[in-house]
Amino acid sequence: MTAWTLTAWTLAASIPSPDSGVWYVGPVPLRGYALCIILGILAAVWIGDRRWRARGGSAGDVADLALWAVPFGLVGGRLYHVLTDAELYFGEGSNPVTALYIWRGGLGIWGAIALGAVGVAIGCRLKGIRISEMLDALAPGVLVAQAIGRWGNWFNQELFGLPTDLPWAVQIDPAYRPSGYAEFATFHPTFLYESLWNLAAFGVLIWLDRRFRLRHGQMLAAYVMAYTLGRGWIEMLRIDQVQLIDVGGLRFNVWMSLIAFALAAAWFVWSRRRQASRPVGSEPPSLDR
Known part of the structure; x- marks a missing residue:
């Protein structure tokens, strides 16, 4: 098989990227990135509401809290991205105003x-709701939101991984390939890997909750552990330029994953032991009003 034939076969078998991530309804732009974020938020609210009501909470509580969580989360995600990739907005030749262009992508989880x-x-x-119980109810749905x-x-052709000729590689247009990778056409679809990982982690967390009745922040800790376990290895495949911490040459987000996993694991173990040490019948009500 010639190199040309191999390249043609790889492109035919790989995942194509959208020709455009923006569509127009008259003068109104509809952006694929924004639609994915909105759909993810709606899914998280719906799942969180079902879980909250199953735990004895009131309908509408989760939607009310979303009015606080969503804007705070968007601001926090953008701040994290801008701070860890400051050279994109405040470096030589850059325009600081673009730090506000959230529709172009760039939300740090x-x-x-x-x-x-x-x-x-x-x-x-x-x-008047107990915070830990609400966070436990919401945590699995956040994984689905992240998956979506x-x-x-994908719409923005960003945050992909190393070049590969695997059948599920994603095609990246020349304009979006980073320096040093111009000759490659297909790359690891790390967005797909993380999406599938998050959906699988969601299933595991729901099973764990039904099997072990996770409370007192334990579900939140399990969410952090499940997410960071996948994010760590997926992050190592990515080739986008991000800030590094000069310890072992690991990417900044890998270190964040390691630290977050360790803290969440410590909390989970401590909380489970504390719960097991309580006398039978001494468990406080799961919801406060």
């Missing part, structure tokens, strides 16, 4: 989760 949780905490405080949201990277 760590910032989104951190400030989104702050938004949830504020809403819970105002409504990752497809926004």
Whole structure:
């Protein structure tokens, strides 16, 4: 098989990227990235509401909290991205105003989760809801939101991985290939890997909750562990330029995954032991009003 034939076969078998990530309804632009984020949020609210009501909560609580969590999460996600990739917005020849162009992509999950949780905490405080119980109810749905949201990277042709000729490789147009990779046409679809990982992790978390009745922040900790376990190895495949911490040459987000996993695991073990040490019948009510 000649090199030309092999290249043609790889392109035919690979995943094509969209010709455009923007469609117009009259003068109104509809952006694939934004639609994925919105669909993810709606899925997280729906799943969270079902889980919250199954735990004895009131219908509408999750939707009310979303009014706090969503804007906080978007701001946190954008801040994290801008701070860790500051040279894109404040370096030589860049325009700081583009830091506000959220529709172009660039939401850091760590910032989104951190400030989104702050938004949830504020809403819970105002409504008299126990924060840990609400976060446990919401956590699995966040994985589904992330799985859907990752497809926004496909529309933007961004955050892909190393070159590969695997059948499920994604085609990237020359304009979107980073420096040093211009001669390659297909790359690891890391957005797809993370999307599938998150959906699988969602299933595992739902099973764990039914089997072991995770409470007191344990489901939230399990979510962090499940997500970071996948994010760590997927991150190692990516070739986009990000800030590095000069310890072992690992990418910044890999270190964040390692730290978050360790903290979540410690909390999970401590919480489970504390729960097991309580006398039977001493468990407090799961919901506060």
